[in-house]
Amino acid sequence: AQSVTQLDSQVPVFEEAPVELRCNYSSSVSVYLFWYVQYPNQGLQLLLKYLSGSTLVKGINGFEAEFNKSQTSFHLRKPSVHISDTAEYFCAVSEGQAGTALIFGKGTTLSVSS
């Protein structure tokens, strides 16, 4: 069975500092990996995805993630955060077949302060 572990439940950082949100997954089959962001009382917005190809994936809002198959990780990074990046971030995995659930991690709260 698939599972996703987000290693940090909360990450406080100062504005313009770099940040890394960690995600590890387990699966016995090939997977597709996603990072979603959720602002308060809103739905989930796709930040970036890894389906195949280059292991370094660039997304919206200056975020990027690196797929590491040997370490079964998909960590999210941003070199310089803004106050507006304060939100909940979810890592998710899917086997990719239509209709299968996205399996989400428990989320990481990123809090950016000035």
Place this chain on the structure above:
Amino acid sequence: DAMVIQNPRYQVTQFGKPVTLSCSQTLNHNVMYWYQQKSSQAPKLLFHYYDKDFNNEADTPDNFQSRRPNTSFCFLDIRSPGLGDAAMYLCATSRGLLGTGSYEQYFGPGTRLTVT
């Protein structure tokens, strides 16, 4: 812009009083999902429609039902809401192609359900 729309954004219902949440999409995706997200938790899939075929997750309570009258609309019916059903309900869509994966899911803004 193509999108997933959920109405209402906030819904208050009484304990035991049936309630229906709605979702519509202009993406023309053939797969639609309903997730339940309780406070400070990850979203959890309740069920999905692949075209007209309904697929229930094994641990979804019978209290939750769904209807999909056409490609664009999908409804979540809670027959007798309990206090434990208070949550954010997220609708999502994806494009499922026969023999291939559906990859990313597109989410609506959610409906926050309060049960009094």
